[in-house]
Amino acid sequence: MLAAALPTRGASQDLKKSEPGKATEASDSVGRYCANIAPVAIEARIAWQMKRLNELDAQIKRRIAELDVKEAEARDWVSKREDMLKKASDDIVAIYSKMQPEAASAQLIAMDDISAAAILSKLNPRAASAILNEMDAARAAKLTDLISGAAKSASAAAPAPEPQPADAQPAPADGSKS
16 A cells, blocks of 8 residues: 555656656655554554453463462361371371381271371381381382372472483482492
8 A cells, every 4th residue: 555655756756857846745745644643553553452451461461370279279278288297196107117117007008098198108118118018019009109299290390301312421419429
């Protein structure tokens, strides 16, 4: 539309050569056209910018809602974990730590999952592993999943560790060089 209203370069030169009065008249009409269309162009640009800002605002609100859901989920995991640990009092843990693994395993199998996982999580690792070793593999796996459930959700939110190159050797746990 603008190109049709503007004379071509060659045409404007022809106007200047042939009729100097008409060249200034064409230049004046172009200036008037630009002056007349400028407010409309500004309004159109502002309208586009407002539309874009509204779209971005909606995206931000959606993202905030998603993050709120994730935050509530994390808080739920933390509260479940705290409730689980509260169920296992120190006295009960002391009793299970002194029991034979076979007897402790039989007792924990009869308990509900949350209580059994709470007790196992408070036991020292050696006693807990001996008890889990005596259990049915499916039940031991379920209890282990419950114990590590909160750790899994926390590690999902944390950044992943840097991958090591294929030729790199992991450092020994005791700190010695191999």
